[in-house]
Amino acid sequence: MKHSFIALIEDKCTSCMLCVRECPAWCISLDSHTIDVTEEGARRPRKVNVLDSFEIDYSLCMYCGVCIDVCPFDALAWDEHRALVTTNREDMLLGIEELGPSGSS
Amino acid sequence: MSRSFTWHQVEPKDWRDKIGESRNAGFTFFDFLTGVDRENVEGKQMCEVVVHLAKADLSESHFISTQVLNELPSITDLIPAAQWHERECAEMFGVQFNGGNAKPLLRHENLGRPPLLKSTVLAARVLTPWPGGAEPEIKEDGRKVGNASRRRQRPPGVPENWLKP
Numbered sequence: 001m002k003h004s005f006i007a008l009i010e011d012k013c014t015s016c017m018l019c020v021r022e023c024p025a026w027c028i029s030l031d032s033h034t035i036d037v038t039e040e041g042a043r044r045p046r047k048v049n050v051l052d053s054f055e056i057d058y059s060l061c062m063y064c065g066v067c068i069d070v071c072p073f074d075a076l077a078w079d080e081h082r083a084l085v086t087t088n089r090e091d092m093l094l095g096i097e098e099l100g101p102s103g104s105s
Numbered sequence: 106m107s108r109s110f111t112w113h114q115v116e117p118k119d120w121r122d123k124i125g126e127s128r129n130a131g132f133t134f135f136d137f138l139t140g141v142d143r144e145n146v147e148g149k150q151m152c153e154v155v156v157h158l159a160k161a162d163l164s165e166s167h168f169i170s171t172q173v174l175n176e177l178p179s180i181t182d183l184i185p186a187a188q189w190h191e192r193e194c195a196e197m198f199g200v201q202f203n204g205g206n207a208k209p210l211l212r213h214e215n216l217g218r219p220p221l222l223k224s225t226v227l228a229a230r231v232l233t234p235w236p237g238g239a240e241p242e243i244k245e246d247g248r249k250v251g252n253a254s255r256r257r258q259r260p261p262g263v264p265e266n267w268l269k270p
Contacts, residue, residue, distance in 0.1 A: 020236050021237035026233065026235060029239070
């Protein structure tokens with residue numbers, strides 16, 4: 001496995017913010033909101049975080065892998081494909097769509 | 106090729122003797138000298154200084170370390186190549202190497218605290234918005250949506266009174 005890209009497996013992410021807070025380069029940002037989910041037979045609705053946006057700024061990322069290590073749900077993983085080579089800084093900012101693991105899209 | 110590594114922790118008074126001894130025992134390749142901020146050791150602000158010496162064929166290595174408050178005798182007469190490293194260590198960790206070259210290496214003189222000490226607050230970390238401040242109901246800029254009640258978190262390494270409420 002090449003350590004050339006950090007992929008997000010969106011379904012596993014619970015928006016817990018651990019990766020964002022542990023990142024030494026401050027290159028991850030995440031936005032989410034809370035919804036109430038009522039399950040059948042449950043007394044009270046359960047609060048669930050919904051991921052709105054997840055971005056890794058690859059112009060800041062130093063590929064240390066701390067985010068992958070701290071994620072308790074294995075929602076981040078090393079991946080084969082590479083962040084873009086570009087002259088535009090904004091292209092280095094990858095969101096949920098672009099961060100999907102290779103082979104998924 | 107198998108390599109052997111040995112660690113030697115010495116008192117500051119034995120620092121030069123131990124390094125001279127290793128050098129004379131054939132550990133002539135000087136790799137590096139660096140500092141490690143140990144912060145609070147029994148109530149004292151200690152810095153650990155480490156030297157890596159190896160045999161010329163790299164088959165054996167000696168790591169020699171000592172813990173100091175803020176000064177240590179220089180080893181530049183034993184190992185001239187250590188001068189650059191001592192100057193760097195002095196600048197970054199505030200360790201004074203007595204008998205060495207005291208000229209600053211990269212930073213201007215009197216430019217505030219040594220930057221690699223953990224107690225040095227990095228101003229950029231205070232001025233840059235921290236993405237980790239966001240919560241499901243608190244946005245990155247501190248805006249609250251929903252019924253958020255949690256206290257705002259502080260970025261690592263930034264003391265409480267450095268952030269405006």
